[in-house]
Amino acid sequence: LPLSPQYLLAHFFFSQSSGALFKTPSTLALNQSQHCKQLEGLVVSQVQLCRSNLELMQTIIQAAREVIKTCRKAFSDMRWNCSSIERAPNYLLDLERGTRESAFVYALSAAAISHTIARACTTGDLPGCSCGPIPGETPGPGYRWGGCADNLNYGLVMGSKFSDAPMKMKKSGSQANKLMHLHNSEVGRQSLKASLEMKCKCHGVSGSCSIKTCWKGLQDLKDIVLDLKNRYLSATKVVHRPMGNRKHLVPKELDIRPVKESELVYLQSSPDFCMKNEKVGSYGTQDRVSVSFLWCGDQNWVQCSWCGLAKAL
Secondary structure (H helix, E strand, O other), X not given: OOOOHHXXXXXXXXXXXXXXXXXXXXXXXXXXXXXXXHOOOOOHHHXXXXXXXXXXXXXXXXXXXXXXXXXXXXXXOOOOOOXXXXXXXXXXXXXXXXXXXXXXXXXXXXXXXHHHHHHHHHHOOOOOOOOOOOOOOOOOOOEEEOOOOOOHHHHHHXXXXXXXXXXXXXXXXXXXXXXXXXXXXXXXXXXXXXXXXXXXXXXXXXXXXXXXXXXXEOOOHHHHHHHHHHHHHOOEEEEEEEEOOEEEEEEOOOOOOOOOOOOXXXXXXXXXXXXXXXXXXXXXXXXXXXXXXXXXXOOOEEEOOOOOOEEXX
16 A cells, blocks of 8 residues: 555654564554554553554654655755655665754654644644633733643643653663654754743724733744754754763864753764755756755856855756
8 A cells, every 4th residue: 555655754663673653554553553563663651542542643644744744845946945745665874864954854853753743733733722820920901811722732642651661661772862862852852942932812892902811822843843944053062971980972163061952963964964865865956956055057057055055057
């Protein structure tokens, strides 16, 4: 049976190995708890979560779909344009190794799953949750709390339980990679938390807006991905080395300081995405049109706004 992109991408939520949901038929109906056993690659805690929250699985699939869409759009003008994300489970070096691109995808995936769960609580699609709590602070004059807030806390708890479970298993890859993925996933959720804002709706005679009913809502995922893209551009290369009694990820060039909680980190340098090399996940930039010019064509001179290199096109 052909596999849908959302099932393939769901690998990022389920496992670091190549044996996760990508082998699941896209026609599998998740309406009975025994179906959770048929989802290959899930660790024990994920199977248990699946059994008790079947509706949650469909929400995760929706989140995977959003990751594909937002990632491709956000990087459409970059040398790496996120196209290799759809090759799951046959990842190439751009995502298989601990690269800057892998860091971004893990962060976006973690943010997307918690974002989608939080919104699903608001819309009533998940029976295990409802609207978010009413804020404790008193709104200003002319404002009142009401509506249905996005349930960020529930989204963060359930999202992290599910997506972080494989990295917390003892037999799930190198310790350095696990620490990197866990860190970047948390950066994604941190960006999501920062996007929570006050949203209001006006009430009043003839549109006077004398009273505003307000609630706390999350920004759209397309806004969150822009924040994560900026963190991707300024990501820090790290090494795994002893600090005290344990090994930690520390900046390679500035290893006298710990890694900042807000920065994306990566272990391996990225391939050269300007030249086509499908073995490393680069489809090249020949004939690709960005916002204002052709990348790596053969007619004019341009300067790469990302890498700073000038090239005769």
